[in-house]
Amino acid sequence: MTSLHELSVLEAGRLLRRKELRSTDLARHALERIAALNSTFHAFVLVMADRAMAEARTADAELAAGRDRGPLHGIPYALKDVADVAGTPTTCGSRAFASRVAMRNARIVDQMAEAGAVLLGKLATYELCTVGPDFKTLHPPARNPRNVDHITGGSSSGCAAAVTAGFARITIGSDGGGSIRSPAAYCGCVGLKPTFGALPLDGFQPLSPTLDHAGLLGATVADVALMFDVLTSGSGSASIEQGLSGLRIAHARSWSAGVADEPVQRELDKAVDLLRQHGAQVTEIDIPDYADYEACGTVIIQHEALLTHAGLLAGESAGAIGAMAFQNLVTGVVLTEDDVAEAHRRRGELANAIEKLVFSQFDALLCASTLTTAPRFSDFSGGAPRWTPMRTFPFNVTRHPALALPSGTAPNGLPTGLQIAARHGGEAMLFRIGHAFESSASLRFSLVSGAPAMHSA
Amino acid sequence: MAAGGPISNEEIDKLMAAHGIAIPDQLAPRIRDACRTLKTLALTLTKPRVT
Numbered sequence: 001m002t003s004l005h006e007l008s009v010l011e012a013g014r015l016l017r018r019k020e021l022r023s024t025d026l027a028r029h030a031l032e033r034i035a036a037l038n039s040t041f042h043a044f045v046l047v048m049a050d051r052a053m054a055e056a057r058t059a060d061a062e063l064a065a066g067r068d069r070g071p072l073h074g075i076p077y078a079l080k081d082v083a084d085v086a087g088t089p090t091t092c093g094s095r096a097f098a099s100r101v102a103m104r105n106a107r108i109v110d111q112m113a114e115a116g117a118v119l120l121g122k123l124a125t126y127e128l129c130t131v132g133p134d135f136k137t138l139h140p141p142a143r144n145p146r147n148v149d150h151i152t153g154g155s156s157s158g159c160a161a162a163v164t165a166g167f168a169r170i171t172i173g174s175d176g177g178g179s180i181r182s183p184a185a186y187c188g189c190v191g192l193k194p195t196f197g198a199l200p201l202d203g204f205q206p207l208s209p210t211l212d213h214a215g216l217l218g219a220t221v222a223d224v225a226l227m228f229d230v231l232t233s234g235s236g237s238a239s240i241e242q243g244l245s246g247l248r249i250a251h252a253r254s255w256s257a258g259v260a261d262e263p264v265q266r267e268l269d270k271a272v273d274l275l276r277q278h279g280a281q282v283t284e285i286d287i288p289d290y291a292d293y294e295a296c297g298t299v300i301i302q303h304e305a306l307l308t309h310a311g312l313l314a315g316e317s318a319g320a321i322g323a324m325a326f327q328n329l330v331t332g333v334v335l336t337e338d339d340v341a342e343a344h345r346r347r348g349e350l351a352n353a354i355e356k357l358v359f360s361q362f363d364a365l366l367c368a369s370t371l372t373t374a375p376r377f378s379d380f381s382g383g384a385p386r387w388t389p390m391r392t393f394p395f396n397v398t399r400h401p402a403l404a405l406p407s408g409t410a411p412n413g414l415p416t417g418l419q420i421a422a423r424h425g426g427e428a429m430l431f432r433i434g435h436a437f438e439s440s441a442s443l444r445f446s447l448v449s450g451a452p453a454m455h456s457a
Numbered sequence: 458m459a460a461g462g463p464i465s466n467e468e469i470d471k472l473m474a475a476h477g478i479a480i481p482d483q484l485a486p487r488i489r490d491a492c493r494t495l496k497t498l499a500l501t502l503t504k505p506r507v508t
Binding site for chain 2: 291295296298299302306310313314318323326327328330331332333334335339342343346
């Protein structure tokens, strides 16, 4: 028998409309699960139980009265604690912002309310969307539900943990260099960084305004596609069953071959075979080095992060920032105007290179998402911030949409991941390829009850 | 910065002060290393390359 937290958004919606399920049932089940397991996974930093039950009752009453707000009506969701919800703190995981209460909702929160979705609460983030895990910040770091000795990745750490733990089928996060896609890869769920600006960032704490994207994490491609459609008035979810026949997919194998852990590369290569078996033409291509994108993105993000938090870093509250985030934020002081101008010039070149080499000839680009499975917490015991090896930054630099999804399971029981990018505005193509892969790879997303739970049929 | 050499501790400290940022002593070595790494990365962007 399917438990309520295992219902897809579409399935739950059908049952709600047939009056076989109530939104209050979904919300109560989620809240009970959070109450039982959040102390293990630390996904939520604020649970809004009363509010959620009130919203669920309203959703049920509206449906009973014949008012149907669409696919998310009555569906519970949760939100990274960097987006404002009026009357509640937006802490960004920092003691420096611990008492900062939002005056109004982020625009995306209003959109979700208009769609009838039920807000369960706010989710853990690496401090100020920078680096982690740091045990000395406002909240304990989220733990990977596949194995709690391992990190979730970040900064949208609570989003991935909440989805994987079965707390919320869909969540909202943000991504300045991979902050949605690396947690999705490490935890084994689906993460979408859409085209720059496709989802509104109004009411989000910024880090790097020219690289930041609002985005989504969910249990399956179909869940994420449906949520994206609702938020953008799109229709990509309607075409996810079209299959792969005739599609041309470029493969940036050079970004991972020889540097990725063997299980990650093996599953990526198996994914190429599988996409071909299902009718796609996959071609390995020459593409600028990943290091070029990372250097360009790093200079821009460190420059903009310093500007964003200049007042905080120079003010009386600077001492409230955790050591990892503080160290990360201040490094930008060494960058000159020429350094930053050069990074932006190079950014244009690299975006043009992707357009010319990839999207003028191919429907999508396939590459790794992270190069390893989730590291252990003990790997970070020195307290120094460090980047985990990822291949996510290029699409923040170029602003193309990118989808991270599980590719398989490594011998250590942790998920491996892959990433698909598409043309600007090409989210429907990501959903189509991602859904076809997810289905044909027989990667059955399963939720954690204790043991690692990514099964390959 | 000395021509061709890495940025010095003194230069980093001066830049921090210019931004009004006070670095705790225990974090200073790590922050200076991170600053040097970032500056080196920035300088790689100016090298000629083929795309």
